[in-house]
Each structure stands twice: as structure tokens, then as C-alpha cells.
Amino acid sequence: MDLKKITSIALLITLVVGIQLTTQLTGTSYYLTQLTMTMYSCLLIIGLCLVMGYAGQISLGHAGFFAIGGYTSAALTTTNLLEALERGSGCVGLLNKMGLLVSSTSLFGEPMLTVHPWLACLLAIALTVLVAFAIGIPVLKLKGHYLAMATLGFGIIIYRIVLAVAFLGEADGISDVPGFTLLPGLTVNGDIGNRITNYYIAATILIIGFVLLLNLIDSRVGRALRAIHGAEDAADAMGINTARYKLYTFVISAVFAAVAGILLTHYTGGISPGDAGVMKSVRYVAIVAIGGMASLWGALSMGGLLNFLSLRGFFGSYDDAFFGAILILIMLFAPQGILRLSLWNKFKGGKKEVQ
Amino acid sequence: MSLLEINDLNKRFGGLHAVNSVSFAVNQGDIKAVIGPNGAGKTTLFNLICGALPADSGSVLFNGGQILGYRPFQIATTGISRTFQNIKMFPGMTALENVMVGLHTKSRSGFWSGMLHLPFTRHEEKKVRRRALELLELLDISAYADVEAASLAFGQQRAVEFARALASDPTLLLLDEPAAGLNIYETAEVARLITKIQQQGITVLLVEHDMSLVMDISDEIVVLSFGEHIAEGTPSEIQHNKEVIQIYLGE
Numbered sequence: 001m002d003l004k005k006i007t008s009i010a011l012l013i014t015l016v017v018g019i020q021l022t023t024q025l026t027g028t029s030y031y032l033t034q035l036t037m038t039m040y041s042c043l044l045i046i047g048l049c050l051v052m053g054y055a056g057q058i059s060l061g062h063a064g065f066f067a068i069g070g071y072t073s074a075a076l077t078t079t080n081l082l083e084a085l086e087r088g089s090g091c092v093g094l095l096n097k098m099g100l101l102v103s104s105t106s107l108f109g110e111p112m113l114t115v116h117p118w119l120a121c122l123l124a125i126a127l128t129v130l131v132a133f134a135i136g137i138p139v140l141k142l143k144g145h146y147l148a149m150a151t152l153g154f155g156i157i158i159y160r161i162v163l164a165v166a167f168l169g170e171a172d173g174i175s176d177v178p179g180f181t182l183l184p185g186l187t188v189n190g191d192i193g194n195r196i197t198n199y200y201i202a203a204t205i206l207i208i209g210f211v212l213l214l215n216l217i218d219s220r221v222g223r224a225l226r227a228i229h230g231a232e233d234a235a236d237a238m239g240i241n242t243a244r245y246k247l248y249t250f251v252i253s254a255v256f257a258a259v260a261g262i263l264l265t266h267y268t269g270g271i272s273p274g275d276a277g278v279m280k281s282v283r284y285v286a287i288v289a290i291g292g293m294a295s296l297w298g299a300l301s302m303g304g305l306l307n308f309l310s311l312r313g314f315f316g317s318y319d320d321a322f323f324g325a326i327l328i329l330i331m332l333f334a335p336q337g338i339l340r341l342s343l344w345n346k347f348k349g350g351k352k353e354v355q
Numbered sequence: 356m357s358l359l360e361i362n363d364l365n366k367r368f369g370g371l372h373a374v375n376s377v378s379f380a381v382n383q384g385d386i387k388a389v390i391g392p393n394g395a396g397k398t399t400l401f402n403l404i405c406g407a408l409p410a411d412s413g414s415v416l417f418n419g420g421q422i423l424g425y426r427p428f429q430i431a432t433t434g435i436s437r438t439f440q441n442i443k444m445f446p447g448m449t450a451l452e453n454v455m456v457g458l459h460t461k462s463r464s465g466f467w468s469g470m471l472h473l474p475f476t477r478h479e480e481k482k483v484r485r486r487a488l489e490l491l492e493l494l495d496i497s498a499y500a501d502v503e504a505a506s507l508a509f510g511q512q513r514a515v516e517f518a519r520a521l522a523s524d525p526t527l528l529l530l531d532e533p534a535a536g537l538n539i540y541e542t543a544e545v546a547r548l549i550t551k552i553q554q555q556g557i558t559v560l561l562v563e564h565d566m567s568l569v570m571d572i573s574d575e576i577v578v579l580s581f582g583e584h585i586a587e588g589t590p591s592e593i594q595h596n597k598e599v600i601q602i603y604l605g606e
């Protein structure tokens with residue numbers, strides 16, 4: 001990592017700690033809950049930024065991947081397998097012997113036997129990867145509007161599925177999702193007493209994800225992605241397997257969305273069809289666009305700001321309309337994102353030009 | 356021995372027979388030119404060789420092996436490099452970065468090692484950067500290494516494009532109208548570069564609309580007209596070929 005990157009990350013960490021200390025000193029630590037949720041959304045948004053800004057693809061189906069992650073993890077960690085075990089199901093028995101199931105007591109005092117959150121998490125990611133490949137292989141052959149339509153279609157399908165399947169709670173979604181103990185002492189859950197820990201868990205995961213992506217765009221692969229984005233036939237002629245690069249990028253970003261879905265679901269204790277909705281996907285695209293498309297820092301800062309304001313109810317009942325309007329305005333006036341407006345460039349001193 | 360052998364190659368666009376049963380060979384170490392008026396099918400021929408367009412029939416042998424049906428990125432890994440008629444710089448990237456993309460097939464680092472920034476990746480990046488700079492030096496444009504390539508003068512962009520194409524250590528270099536859009540000084544410079552490339556042991560197949568450039572530097576010339584191969588020979592043979600004179604006068 002170069003010095004500039006290390007300094008920026010150090011500043012980011014300082015900001016994270018600074019915010020937490022400020023809330024503690026001012027007695028406003030209730031903000032931490034919304035900040036934690038915001039950071040998980042940002043994880044999805046930076047992943048989408050990789051696809052949109054660097055690989056030059058659009059996805060209007062990322063809420064779908066968020067939902068695949070969240071719902072899979074929620075369903076597996078809330079479905080009681082005790083009956084299946086008593087019935088003598090071999091599969092459940094085997095999982096139980098391997099220590100992959102956990103016993104607990106439900107809110108109503110019933111004994112529960114559920115899949116261990118770590119196993120649920122890994123299965124959710126595996127399912128996401130499978131779906132992302134299955135969708136990505138045919139769909140990424142498309143470009144522009146067609147790709148937007150196809151990914152939108154995918155998002156709608158996932159939304160209808162979670163709305164229709166009884167196992168996934170239909171319109172109510174899944175609630176009472178247990179906490180997810182990542183490491184001893186580090187549990188992702190919504191307990192008030194655990195608020196500061198959860199804030200730092202989310203920040204750590206977000207920063208790790210962010211650094212991974214920063215590294216990636218600075219690497220040979222990132223260069224190849226920018227080349228594909230800029231002149232696909234020339235990139236092809238340089239020996240870059242453009243189809244594979246686009247596909248892998250799409251899959252990585254789907255995994256980011258799924259991890260965000262998994263952790264946010266364990267944090268809030270539930271997930272509902274609204275989280276899988278198309279309006280959510282539009283919102284994510286709008287945030288990446290306003291952040292400047294090809295700017296991970298832009299996506300992160302705009303994702304942080306706008307998600308937080310939205311969660312604070314700043315946009316009132318016009319929440320979705322606000323993000324829709326942002327998208328229209330950006331496309332009309334600043335397709336490069338507001339952080340890239342010419343004024344801003346002048347302010348930064350502009351690019352090196354040759355006479 | 357011929358490095359590239361094109362046999363009975365055909366491509367139609369609807370009713371238009373853009374490449375009509377074309378056959379010829381390129382000898383190792385030569386500069387061979389394909390000339391012909393605009394619309395003769397030269398670019399189409401290039402795109403068929405590079406896999407950018409599927410051929411209707413025929414064969415293209417490179418080093419004795421069939422390469423027809425390969426995708427462009429696969430062709431690039433066999434040792435064939437190309438430039439484009441309308442220069443295609445990667446926008447937003449410096450001259451150096453453009454050449455670094457050209458080194459893609461010469462480096463390994465993938466998604467995992469890139470994200471984790473493994474030591475071998477760092478080492479490889481340094482090597483790639485050093486090699487790209489060497490290539491810019493070879494083409495006398497290292498002064499522009501950090502300038503956005505698309506903002507350079509046309510002639511300089513051409514040189515960057517050459518450096519980028521040479522980066523993969525090709526045995527065969529395909530140049531599509533390298534002098535297109537250049538003034539006479541820049542054209543002379545390009546001629547000098549092409550000879551320099553040949554001296555590195557690289558075989559060159561170039562397409563040109565303008566006769567003057569190719570007459571000086573080519574070892575052999577193929578003439579296409581309306582998709583058909585109508586003459587082939589040394590520059591002086593071509594200069595005295597009646598049919599060729601007719602095509603160029605009739606243009």
C-alpha cells in the first residue's frame with residue numbers, strides 16, 4: 001500500500017473512533033445503531049461501485065443479492081430442526097454430531113435446534129455465488145439499457161419469491177433472528193449493551209472490505225477493468241478475457257451485498273420483503289452515481305451520509321422519491337457524479353494536461 | 356517459412372462480400388503490406404485474423420496452427436498483437452498505464468492476490484511498470500509517461516499504441532492504417548518506428564490506404580479490391596502492375 005492510501009485509511013479509522021467518542025461524550029450513543037446499519041449498507045454500495053464505476057456495468061438487482069444473503073441466513077438460523085432430528089433425519093443428525101447446530105430456547109420457552117450462524121453465513125454466501133454466476137453468465141453479455149432491464153428483472157423475481165414463500169415469512173419476513181457470534185465476545189446483535197461493540201464490528205468489516213476493493217482497483221485486475229470500461233475491443237486485443245473479468249467482478253460485488261444482508265439481518269434481528277425491493281436497488285444505484293461512479297471514496301462517503309440521513313427520517317415520507325429524484329438529476333446534470341463536477345475539479349487543481 | 360498463412364478466407368455482410376476468397380502468406384521477419392482503396396476489406400481482414408469478427412469460411416494458420424475461431428483475447432496470447440485504425444487509447448489512463456495494460460499477458464496477479472495485495476503482486480507491479488517505461492523509451496515517448504494518453508498529439512498516441520502492442524512480446528504485429536490521420540512528418544516517423552520494430556525480429560503485417568508509406572518499408576505487398584486479392588509481389592512489381600495502377604487511378 002502506498003503512503004497516500006495508508007494515510008486516508010488512518011483518517012477514516014480516526015473518524016470512526018471520533019464519532020463513537022463524540023456520541024459517548026454527548027450522551028447520544030443511540031446514533032450508533034443507525035450508524036451501524038449505515039455501515040452495512042455501505043458495504044453493499046462499495047461493492048456495487050466496483051461493478052458500476054470500474055467494470056462499467058449496471059446492476060439494478062443488488063437488493064436481490066442482499067436479500068439472498070439475509071434471508072438464507074435468517075431462515076437457517078430460525079428454523080427449528082428439533083422435530084426433524086427426533087424424526088430421525090440423517091442429515092440433521094449428522095450436522096448435530098458435527099456440532100454445526102445450536103440449541104436454544106425460543107421467546108415462548110420452546111426448545112430450539114437451529115443451524116449455527118457461521119454455517120448459515122457460509123451457505124448464504126455459497127448460494128449467492130451460485131446465483132450470481134447463474135445470472136451473470138447470460139446477463140453480462142448485455143450492455144446498457146438491456147443489462148439494466150435484465151438485472152431489474154432479477155431483482156423483481158427475488159422480491160416476488162420472498163413475498164410468496166411461506167418458509168420466508170411472506171409479507172412479514174423473518175423475525176427473531178438470533179445474534180451471530182463472529183468470535184468469542186464479538187456478537188452481531190441488537191442488544192443495547194452491545195451497541196458500541198457492534199458499531200466497531202461493522203466499521204471493521206466495512207473498512208476491511210473497502211481496503212480489499214481499493215487494493216483491487218490499484219492492481220493488474222483493476223487496470224484491466226478500467227481498460228474494459230474505456231475501450232472493450234482494445235482491452236480484448238491486449239489479451240484480457242473481458243467476459244470473465246466482468247463476471248468475477250459481478251460475483252464479488254454480489255458477495256459484498258450478501259455479507260451486508262447477512263450481518264444487517266443478524267443485527268436488526270429480522271429481514272422483510274422491503275429489503276429486497278426494487279426501490280432499494282434504485283437507491284443503491286443512485287448513491288453510487290452521486291458518489292461519482294468510478295470512485296470508491298465517493299460511494300463510501302455518499303453511502304454513509306445519505307443512508308444515515310434516510311435512517312434518521314430526514315427525507316420523511318418522500319424517502320424513496322428522494323433517491324429516485326437524485327438519480328434523475330444526476331443523470332441529467334452530472335453523469336460523472338457531483339464529486340466530479342468541473343467546479344470541484346478546478347478546486348482540486350485539475351488534471352495534468354499537455355500543451 | 357511462413358509465419359501466417361491465410362487460405363481461402365471469406366466474410367460476407369449480407370449481400371456484400373467484404374473478404375472474397377483471400378489467400379496469402381506472411382514470411383517470418385518480413386514487413387508485409389495489404390493495400391487497397393477504402394472499403395476494400397482490409398480492416399475486415401484484420402478483424403478476421405484477430406478474432407474480432409467470425410469468418411464465414413477459410414483458415415488462418417499461425418505458426419502452423421489453426422487460429423480461426425479463437426476469441427481476440429486468446430489470439431493475443433498466441434503472440435499476435437494489433438493496433439486500430441482509429442487509435443483506441445484507454446481513456447482516463449496515462450500513457451504508462453496504457454502500456455501496462457499491454458503487459459497483461461505478461462503478468463499473473465488475479466482477483467485474490469490483487470485484493471490482498473500479496474508481496475508477489477507488489478513485486479510484479481514494479482516489474483510491469485519498469486517494463487512499460489522501457490517500451491516508452493524504446494519509442495522515444497517516455498517524456499509523456501504520466502500524461503493522459505488520449506490528450507496526446509495524434510502521432511504520440513500512435514507511438515503509445517505501438518508500445519502497448521509490443522508489450523506482449525508479439526511475434527506478429529498487425530497495424531491497421533498506422534499513418535491514418537498523421538501529417539507527413541509523423542508518417543515518416545511511423546515508417547521509422549515500423550522498421551525499428553522489424554529490426555527487433557518482429558514480423559509486421561500492415562494495412563495501408565496510402566501507397567507512399569508502404570512502398571518504402573515493405574518487403575512484399577498484397578493488393579485487395581472489393582474484397583478480392585488482385586495482386587501480390589515486391590513494391591516495384593506492384594508499382595508496375597497494370598491492374599493496380601488502374602485501381603488507384605480509377606479511384
Ligand SMILES: Nc1ncnc2c1ncn2[C@@H]1O[C@H](COP(=O)(O)OP(=O)(O)O)[C@@H](O)[C@H]1O
Nearest residue numbers: 368371373391392393394395396397398399400
Ligand atoms: N460490421 C460491418 N457490417 C456491415 N458492413 C461492414 C462492416 N464492416 C465493414 N463493412 C463493409 O465492408 C466493406 C469493407 O470494409 P473495411 O474492411 O472497413 O474496408 P477498408 O478497411 O479496406 O477500408 C465496406 O464496404 C464496409 O462498408
Ligand SMILES: [Mg+2]
Nearest residue numbers: 397398399440
Ligand atoms: Mg480500414
